Amino acid sequence: MQGYDVMFLTGTDEHGQKIELKAAEKGVTPKEYVDEIVANFKRLWETMHISYDRFIRTTDDYHIETVQKIFKKLYEKGYIYKGTYKGKYCTPCESFWTESQLVDGKCPDCGREVKEANEEAYFLRLSDFADKIEKFLTETDYLQPKSRVNEMVNNFIKPGLEDLCVSRTSFTWGIPVDFDSKHVVYVWVDALSNYISALGYGNEKYNDFEKYWPADMHMTAKEIVRFHSIVWPIILMMLDLPLPKHLYGHGWINFNGDKMSKSKGNVVDPFVLCERYGVDAVRYQILRDMPYGSDCNFTNELMLTRINADLANDLGNLVSRTVAMADKYFGGTLPTDRVSDDLDDQLIGMAQSLCDTVTPLIEQAQHSKALEEIFKVISRANKYIDETAPWVLAKDESNNARLATVLYNLLETIRICSALLSPFMPATMPEVWEQIGAGAEDTAFDKLGTFGVLRADVTVKKGRVLFPRIDIKSEITELERLMKPKTVIKEDEDLDKAGIISIDDFAKVKLRTGEITACEKIKKSKKLLKIQVDDARGGRQIVSGIAEYYTPEELIGKKIIFVANLAPAKLCGEESNGMLLACDAGEKVQVVFLDKDTPNGSTVR
Incomplete structure (x- = not known):
């Protein structure tokens, strides 16, 4: 808007062990796996009206050329050396950690389990630049917000800046080290170099490096600020290149106060939101x-x-x-x-x-x-x-x-x-x-700094309501329905475990309806409830392990289905004559309830 010539670069970091493992799980090649993800990102950016001047993929040929040249140059200058890595590794974060950096024995960034890593690797001599990078961070306004500077200095530089593992031999999905075929370039030299490879540094694809470098702003999420504020400037120092002017580490979008995670089922679909509300x-x-x-x-x-x-x-x-x-x-x-x-x-x-x-x-x-x-x-x-x-x-x-x-x-x-x-x-x-x-x-x-720009005899034109008011209560119900994770059950595996039964086998199980007339917790157990059921045949007692999911008050008066001819059993000293029908509902067990008009004692066929 201000008239500046702006280059906005974005893209995808596509190499690493995590990608290789995910692709193997899906039975596709790593490239096929990332191609699908990239297509979805681009579709989302288009939907969200996010424009960019250039989209780089770390699998692009020109980027690979640049990374191999940078790696070799750093090696020839003595900044990269071969050694052996021994320590803790977090696959999802693609980060190595020392024992002292772990939190409760887990990755300090994502909280997941780490595993032992022991392999031949090349290392980047970050330690040689500890004083320089500390001075850069503390004496400039490069890293924003300023609070992140103390975090970087106190957590990673003051305790002793360690050399960084920059190659791997335990997987193959990466850019090959062209002078040592056993190794692939590890993520941070690969990924961080995109900022200059996309401008043509070290390749013939583009010729914009002199025009746009150094960058005015890098923008990245807070969990990778360490690499952008410490590793990236050091790599540039090693290459004798100008440093970017600013780095902004933004926060996360949390859902209900918790980090979004597919495993937690709290991921929000932006396509759904955009379609409903614009x-x-x-x-x-x-x-x-x-x-x-x-x-x-x-x-x-x-x-x-x-x-x-x-x-x-x-x-x-x-x-x-x-x-x-x-x-x-x-x-x-x-x-x-x-x-x-x-x-x-x-x-x-x-x-x-x-x-x-x-x-x-x-x-x-x-x-x-x-x-x-x-x-x-x-x-x-x-x-x-x-x-x-x-x-x-x-x-x-x-x-x-x-x-x-x-x-x-x-x-x-x-x-x-x-x-x-x-x-x-x-x-x-x-x-x-x-x-x-x-x-x-x-x-x-x-x-925009002048008042009185519109013509004095300006003509207006009525249009649509730009932002219609929303009935919040009904919309929340609808959003919960639309965004509920779809559960896919591998039915064949379940059937294989249970075995195929005949109609005669099924006929042996007598299912009846009943009404819960009384219910109480069993003192000796946290899981068991003692339930009295009116089965129109004098009543019966059933002991069920559903105390974690229902209070006695919630169950009294409810109509249920139970197995009537199950052999009696004693649980915590209480006799149980039957079993309620319930289903697995993710992390919860849900009892099958019937309409209140269902007669007690009916046979379920």
Whole structure:
């Protein structure tokens, strides 16, 4: 927007043991496995209106060429040497750890189990650069937020910066070390080099290195800040190349306060959210609720509340009310006569200075704060409507000049706010401009510090409701249904274990219905409940191991199915005559309940 020549690079790091293992599990080659993932990433970026100038894959031929040249150059300069790695390795994080760095014996980054690693490897002499990298981190503003500097220095440099393992022999999915065929280049020399290989360093694919390097900003998630703030600058120092100007380590998007994980079943599908609420609403919520340097806590309720409060009530309402009033009172085109009032001053001042307030926040990656400042002005504009009461002014034609002034001030405020919101919500803001009668020249960056850019006789055009209000309760229920992990049961394996039975075998099992009339916990057991069942035959007692999942109060009065001809058994001294029917529901056991009108003692066939 500011007119700078910008290169935005993104891409995928595709090598490593983790990928090799995952591909083997699926019965495909590593390249086939990553091809599918890359296609999905690109589809998501397109859906989310995330644009980029270049997408690099670490499997690209030109990148491989660069990495091999960098590795060999560092080796020839004496910065890489051969040794033996012995220690702890976390496969998911692709990180080596010393015993002292582990937390409760597990990976300090992800909390997963680590395993012993012992293999021949090449090492990068990070230790030679400990003083240089500490000085770089502490005496510059390279690493943001500043709190991460202390974390890096105290955790990795002060205790003694260790040399880094940069090759592996225990797997083959990686870039070969061209002078030692047993080794593949390990992830961090491979992955980190993408920033310069994508510009043409060490290859003939591109010729942009002199133009765009050093980078103004690297942006990465906090769990790999260590590699970007320590390893990457040291590699560049070894290569005698300029260092990037800034690195911002952003937080995670947590779900209900917990890190998203497929194994936990708390992964949110962005495609579902975008389809239901619009891409811009999803983009806005994530960017608005991701505090600078901290994690963003995502829940469906938080997202929907944010959409209703900020986008529907504040922004959407401001646009629709202003356009509707201009249309109702002046047929859509404002008259040019103006009458100002002291009530106008604060709004005009806030709108006029907004660009100067927001610009440095954007440059510092303080996106949440930038959005907060924009919405302060939007809230002030809504308050201005209440203060000036256009519907009262409209009752007397002599107030037309004043009414037109109020509406013009609102349209100008919307112009400035919507232009500054366009990087966050690129799909919706052009609709706002169409409704308020703003052209491309009106929303250019150099016009955002000036109040009074729209034509005096601006013409508005009523459009759709930009952000309809959402019924939060019903939407949460629907989202839970849509995003519930689909369970795939390998039926053939289950049948093989159980064996195939005949109809005669099944006929031996007598299933009947009954009603639970009483229920209590068995004192000697945490798992067992003693249940009295009315089976229309004098009643029976069943002992069931469901105390972890149901309280006695929840069960009394419920209709159930039970096995009536199961041999009696004693459990914790209590006789059990039957077994309830229940199903496995993930981490829970769920009893099969019947309609309350089902007669007791009926046979189930």
